[in-house]
Amino acid sequence: MEKKKRLKILFIPAWYPSKQNSVAGIFIQEHAKAVSLYNDVIVLYSEGIDHSIKNFFKIEDNIEDGIRTLRLHYRRSPIPKTTYFIYLWSIFKGFRKLIHEGWKPDIIHAHVYSAGVPAIIIGKLYKIPVVITEHWSGFPRHMLGKFGTLKARFSMNRAKIILPVSKDLENAIKSYGIKNKFKIVPNVVNTKIFYPLSQKTNNKIKKMLFVALFLPIKGIPYLFQSLVQLRQKRQDFVLDVVGDGPNREEYKKLSKELGLEGIVKFHGLKTKLEIAEFMRNSDFFVLPSLWENLPCVLIEAMASGLSVIASNVGGISEILNKENGILIQPKDIVGLSKAINYMLDHYKDYSSEKISQYAKENFSYEAVGEKIDKIYKEAIYENNTSK
Numbered sequence: 515m516e517k518k519k520r521l522k523i524l525f526i527p528a529w530y531p532s533k534q535n536s537v538a539g540i541f542i543q544e545h546a547k548a549v550s551l552y553n554d555v556i557v558l559y560s561e562g563i564d565h566s567i568k569n570f571f572k573i574e575d576n577i578e579d580g581i582r583t584l585r586l587h588y589r590r591s592p593i594p595k596t597t598y599f600i601y602l603w604s605i606f607k608g609f610r611k612l613i614h615e616g617w618k619p620d621i622i623h624a625h626v627y628s629a630g631v632p633a634i635i636i637g638k639l640y641k642i643p644v645v646i647t648e649h650w651s652g653f654p655r656h657m658l659g660k661f662g663t664l665k666a667r668f669s670m671n672r673a674k675i676i677l678p679v680s681k682d683l684e685n686a687i688k689s690y691g692i693k694n695k696f697k698i699v700p701n702v703v704n705t706k707i708f709y710p711l712s713q714k715t716n717n718k719i720k721k722m723l724f725v726a727l728f729l730p731i732k733g734i735p736y737l738f739q740s741l742v743q744l745r746q747k748r749q750d751f752v753l754d755v756v757g758d759g760p761n762r763e764e765y766k767k768l769s770k771e772l773g774l775e776g777i778v779k780f781h782g783l784k785t786k787l788e789i790a791e792f793m794r795n796s797d798f799f800v801l802p803s804l805w806e807n808l809p810c811v812l813i814e815a816m817a818s819g820l821s822v823i824a825s826n827v828g829g830i831s832e833i834l835n836k837e838n839g840i841l842i843q844p845k846d847i848v849g850l851s852k853a854i855n856y857m858l859d860h861y862k863d864y865s866s867e868k869i870s871q872y873a874k875e876n877f878s879y880e881a882v883g884e885k886i887d888k889i890y891k892e893a894i895y896e897n898n899t900s901k
Contacts, residue, residue, distance in 0.1 A: 680829020
């Protein structure tokens, strides 16, 4: 049997995990890992302005999680309002380094519309097809300004295909006058880390879990207020809160003011392995966000076999149904309290095995990597036949 040829794929992301922020763009790193199962991936990431470097430009070249990653640093432009062009130049410099080594990609895969701009320019110069995956919730929230809209239209209208992580995001992108082919490619879960326990112990005190950055967008105050209502009916539950962020002290203070100190337990920022352990030892998951696209933490909870209560925002309704959880409206304290009350008595009615299998079939490295591999091959075929 003939061995399948591995393509050369260049990732150009707008966001990516770094020493300063280990969770920023981690979903893009997960996509890179999924793609690397089927093809050879190099990540070219501009970390932006770095005042500490002596020269104008610096490249860090390392293997990170098995993937070669070039991190670009540059100094601010001495000419006002021209630093963006330094960013574009840095990406081009990194790309030229690979070309000089004899490594030319078959596909350039940009992540986020802004990274699509240098990707499209390089693609045109070197006749390489470009695909763009979009993750940003700013599209459905209509947060693009004039320059952002210009960049989005420039890159997305020229790519071979746009790969939003949800149908909701696709519709939001189209609302900006962007016309192209679209295909939904969801976020990824590592099913070797996130998986259910074969058997759970029955505890009198039921454990629900919340994992997110401490930001207003995550709806934490509404969750806490729903627990205040629920506590008037029952006391057989605790909420484990995993995460950190700028609103941490505010939410800790709120929990205390609402008298939830014995019920809400703050655990701080945890690694993926630690979060997976929390999930395996929880009874169900809660995510009352005000805005989302397709949150990784939700598919991680599903891969762990947990039923879910989540807000009907973004792409969540595309993966959450009666088989795996309950949709609630954002900011609806009463509705959230009722959903949690129901779930406390019925979480065992949901099939942990079926929920986990659904996540594996749709969001695993293997499933997403194979889907993207097919898209690459179609884009290359179209590119070659249109010459």
